[in-house]
Amino acid sequence: MDRWDRQQFFARLASLDQDQLAKTLWTVYWKGTREMRQRIEAELDPETTRRRQAASAQTPDPEGTLDEVTEFVTLARAGAYMGGDRRVKPSERTRWRFEFRRLVKEAGTALADPDPGPGAEAMEHLLDLARETGRYDYFRSDDPIEAARIVVSDEVELLWARLRRHLDFQAFARRVAPQLLRWESGHGWTRSGFGRVAESERPLAAVLEPLLTASDSWVTFADRYLEALEGAAGSEAKVRQDAWNREHRRGERARDLALWHSMMLQHLLGGEGEDRMERLVASQAISGPKVLFIRARLALGRGEVAKARQMAGALIHKAPGQPEFLDLARELKVAPVDPSGS
Numbered sequence: 001m002d003r004w005d006r007q008q009f010f011a012r013l014a015s016l017d018q019d020q021l022a023k024t025l026w027t028v029y030w031k032g033t034r035e036m037r038q039r040i041e042a043e044l045d046p047e048t049t050r051r052r053q054a055a056s057a058q059t060p061d062p063e064g065t066l067d068e069v070t071e072f073v074t075l076a077r078a079g080a081y082m083g084g085d086r087r088v089k090p091s092e093r094t095r096w097r098f099e100f101r102r103l104v105k106e107a108g109t110a111l112a113d114p115d116p117g118p119g120a121e122a123m124e125h126l127l128d129l130a131r132e133t134g135r136y137d138y139f140r141s142d143d144p145i146e147a148a149r150i151v152v153s154d155e156v157e158l159l160w161a162r163l164r165r166h167l168d169f170q171a172f173a174r175r176v177a178p179q180l181l182r183w184e185s186g187h188g189w190t191r192s193g194f195g196r197v198a199e200s201e202r203p204l205a206a207v208l209e210p211l212l213t214a215s216d217s218w219v220t221f222a223d224r225y226l227e228a229l230e231g232a233a234g235s236e237a238k239v240r241q242d243a244w245n246r247e248h249r250r251g252e253r254a255r256d257l258a259l260w261h262s263m264m265l266q267h268l269l270g271g272e273g274e275d276r277m278e279r280l281v282a283s284q285a286i287s288g289p290k291v292l293f294i295r296a297r298l299a300l301g302r303g304e305v306a307k308a309r310q311m312a313g314a315l316i317h318k319a320p321g322q323p324e325f326l327d328l329a330r331e332l333k334v335a336p337v338d339p340s341g342s
Contacts, residue, residue, distance in 0.1 A: 062110035062118035069103050069122040073129050076138040096139050097148040104150055111162045123159045127152060131183050134191055143191045152189040153202040164211050169220060177224035180204055181232060186256040205260035219273035222264055226279050233285040251288035258290045265294060269301045289319045296328060309334055
């Protein structure tokens, strides 16, 4: 290799005085690579370097965490953890759950950074992936979220609480409303709905409600949520699919967000934001009995009893076993449907 040996190196150092040595070392330190600077620092101040390394081991670099998360999510979506992709070793494919859990933990830690941006982005990527595992086989597991021991609602709560402290409310609502639309799940995030993780899950509507502390915050958030709904409807209109699949997706979304829609009705009915409920029930992004139920409740809240009774009758005809539909029918004295059809 084209470099001095030890004897040659020290021979040249012998001709330099202390000031010249310090200048030379400073040039190498200042213009060198990051690794070079760290090695020089470790020689000159080993105790400070040791403490810094210990702190770094406990607090992952947010940008580094985001890079790791981005790679993990990209590989998972590409099917790399299912096999047939050399970017993920066979031993790594069997340990995906530990990697998933580690990255969620590190993203949560990164949220505590003065700049929570990288941590928030990393967590958002991971939660998108967690939601998708209910429909897609990214890993060799019958129930990925249960296997990884990730309580999605707890991680969402951590993210939203940090965003609420860091952002003004308008920015918070713009960021969180589309996330609520994407992530909420009426049956939870595990595939089976059973197990330790499923027992710890909460609806995201219940996570969000305590963060909307002022009456006008409900109106502001409702506006951003309706914009997200309109965006979803617009995106789906561009995708070619048959009517059954389109209607199924809208009905599924309405079921997932049923609790949130009921909360909106409770907080907006009779106030300045009541017209948002009209926009909600007219949205092309949701459909089915859950939307009709909100229509009936809205009509009842406005004193339109006859209209509400008609809707309640239609509800117990379409879905006679739904407790909330039956409760509404009893409240309005609508005769229940005879399951025998007689």
